[in-house]
Amino acid sequence: MVAVFNKELLSWYLITLKLRETLESGIPSSSPNSGTRSIELPQQQHQQKLQRAPSESYQVLLNQESENLQEETNSAASEWVISIKEKLEEACQDDVASSWTKLSIYKIPHYLRDSSGGDKTYAPQIVSLGPYHHGKKRLRQMECHKWRSINRVLKRTKHDISLYLNAMKEMEERARSCYEEIIISLSSNEFVEMLVLDGCFVLELFRGATEGFKELGYSRNDPVFAMRGSMHSIQRDMIMLENQLPLFILNRLLEIQLDKPDLEGLVAALALRFFDPLLPTDEPLSKSGRNKCESSFRTSTKSDTFDPLSDKGGLHCLDVFRRSLLQTGPQLTPRMWIKRRSNAHRVADKRRQQLIHCVTELREAGIKFKKRKTDRFWDIKFQDGILRIPRLLIHDGTKSLFLNLIAFEQCHLDCNNDITSYVIFMDNLINSREDVGYLHYCGIIEHWLGSDAEVADLFNRLCQEVVFDINNSYLSPLSESVNRYYNHRWNTWCASLRHNYFSNPWAIISLVAAVVLLLLTFAQTYYSIYGYYRSAQ
Template identity: 65%
Template sequence: MVAVFNKEVLSWYLLAVKLNETVQANLPRSQPSTPGSPFRPPPPPPIYFTRGEPIPEELQRQEEEEDEEGKDEEEVRVVVAVAAAAPRVESEWAISVRDRLEQARHEEAAVPWSRFSIYRVPKSLREGDEKSYVPQVVSIGPYHHGKRRLRDMEHHKWRALYRVLRRTGHDVRLYLDAARVLEDRCRACYEGRMALSSDEFVEMLVLDGTFVLELFRGAAGGAGEGFRDLGYDRNDPVFAMRCTMHGIQRDMIMLENQLPLFLLDRLLGLQIGRPDQHGFVARLAVRFFDPLMPTDEPLRKADRARIESSTRAAAESFDPLTETGLHCLDVFRRSLLRTGPKPEPRVWIRRWSHTRRVADRRRLQLIHCVTELREAGIKFRKRKTDRFWDIKFADGVLKIPRLLIHDGTKSLFLNLIALEQCHSDCSKDITSYVIFMDNLINSEDDVSYLHYRGIIEHWLGNDGEVADLFNKLCLEVVFDFDDSYLSELSERVNRYYNHRWNTWSASLKHRYFGNPWAVISLIAAVFLLLLTCVQTYYSVYAYYRPP
């Protein structure tokens, strides 16, 4: 322990102590010593010197030694005093630590972890592509509420609320009171603390919820008729089927831009006079987000009848209307997976990855790319179904449904993957499909061939942009390939790929049967070879057996 002293103060203090000792030494000791007390010899009598008389050197040396001893004693006293004060400082620090632990305990008990459904996208996922997770036109919910670049849409929300009140004849307090009742339940759906007060939060719920419902109901009418039926002008800048609607749809499908579905059900129920209804908002949401669907392949009647007759019970597990969804993104995800059961994931462990069950795309390779699979003799065909994730493999033919890629596909897939990464009750089906396609597509040539086969249709600039899109979708995604519904299919494809005879036969077909001229050349070469063999035979035969 280090003690810092003021020399001037310490000198005066020692002088006062020395003077006190001198005075005490000159006082008479009149009290007798009690029995048992230690014997103390009387102090030596003081020695007086006249002014001008020199002090002996022995006495001077004795006084200096006594002064040094006195200084040492005082320093020890000060150090002891500082040491005695040190535990008080440590106890205050320990008290602050306990206070923080108590605060953490209260926060742990107050946060409803199991009720989270609308998450903030983790930084590990959003690095390098912030725009795909952050709304650019309209904010829905508290995460991006009040941001400057999104304030232009606020007065349109007030217009929507005014239109609803005018159309229904209700008082605004009816909706505010209903949202107030659901306030705590709504707050529990969001992650982290929110700076909005109770009144601000309730106002935000009513404004945003009414705006969303007006868009849903207007788009359900089709071709702009729905908005006109609700009382909006055909040239309305927001509530009309205009070019801005695509940007609004893309923002409203983002994970951080959601409202709880039960709130939307309550607000819509108040508008139509059935406060306890549920399921209607989910139907409206699926129809509103239909332009964002990654496929436009209609389901054939034969397939639809087969699915409905043989797998009705299993298909219900993918129907967004049979269960209460979390929010619009969750409803849209369920609608993507609604039209039939997927194969259950099968636990399979490859020898080269026995100790790596959980991995990202840098370590996980479910399947080889298109170019390598073609060299092994695997063929690619388009599968006619509206289930873009339903991939089949049999007899060396990989059948993949058609995938439509537009400027909103990247944001859609990223937010679906973020939902599956954050919400523990979600399966990883969309993540499995995206990783599978990422493995298939490594270059622009892979995209070009899939486009040639009708498997990929895109509205981007070139095939290289599509390859770059898939190669960046799952950069920081943690994924267990045992949970993938495509794990068994990938295993069968890899077994076919590793069979040497398949590679040799594919190489023969690619080199000699790639086009008609190569086939004709091969047939001519074989015919000439046969003629040469016949000619050689008769020449040798005539030599040994002349006519």
């Protein structure tokens, strides 16, 4: 019994030890006095993990954001490079596809438009021609009259509209190349329709001015197709640089209307007849010239066609009008690109555009002004102290006319600067209303404006921002001669004597009396001294 009892105790003792070892194996070993610390240690480790967790997660986020930012930067740089390459390819295509030598109808440069003091100088107010102002709201009223004109043409010629459309379709690419801007606002059909509509409208006006609108079938009370009412405003709009159609388009349409080919030059002749009222001179187109123009249109043959510019090939109506003004004028070498880009010859400062002194200063130097009898308003002469200037007529359309002519000379490289030279020369002469008044007294300037001050202001504003080369002006030699005469002191003294003592009869009598009195005083003094010495001897 004892042995069994001891065996059972031994079993319980062993089981107890095993249980103790099992329990102690789940608790970390520590010193005998670290019972409390064995409980606190897991809590401290948890707190340390909580403290380390934010910093580790923040670092992970930073790494992710940095990687994302790097990817976005690389993507943006790649897109930027791609966009630059696309622009270079587009520029290369434009450079290859564009022919700069064909440009003839330009947009007005912003520096000229801003200096003109308003948009009415360069933008049409009644009728639009070409794509630059096509479809503008204020110009839509004239569209119905354009359709009336083409309807009249079709009835008169018995033609089908497709004949004109097909002809313009063949010339579309050539016509588009004449404009400075790429016309993306008009589709191919819309552009061709515009050429036919605007071209026939222009030809009806040209033919009506020569043949008579009544002969073309229009009523004498027609609001547009009659030489009255708004015709002057229409002429002024049609001479603007941005409002032009290529001359070869008008030539082709007229050939179709008359059923005769090779009518080169006839449109130019009709244009000169139509724009005759805009000439800056009171000498209109001669009667013989009108008769010749009318007979040339009636015969409509190449041999009889009147075209003073046939050897030069006009680009558009503004170019034809300018060539007619200067057709017997000075011929200078056309400007080359390198010459235009040269800083040594570019003069934009108005103070450095001084060709000549003003009228008042020249008069003080003894220079006289006389009217030169010629219809070539630009043909100025100077000889023996006399400046002979042709008569210039100034009306309400003169400002717009000169500014558009100047803009064309500024934009077109194969064009001299004769009109610009003349305007700057007159700007130098005119500084005040007194200068205008004296030129008007001499018969050189005739104007329909309100006052002489308005004329002076007109010339002083015409060339404010114009790039001009004094050395490339046909008036430079004349200006040098005038300046040499002005700088000669003897001429100034003589002029001062005439101005102060010979300006009127009373001044001459006073001068003669003063001279006689001086001589008598000198004689009296002489004889008094002579008598004194003689008596002393």
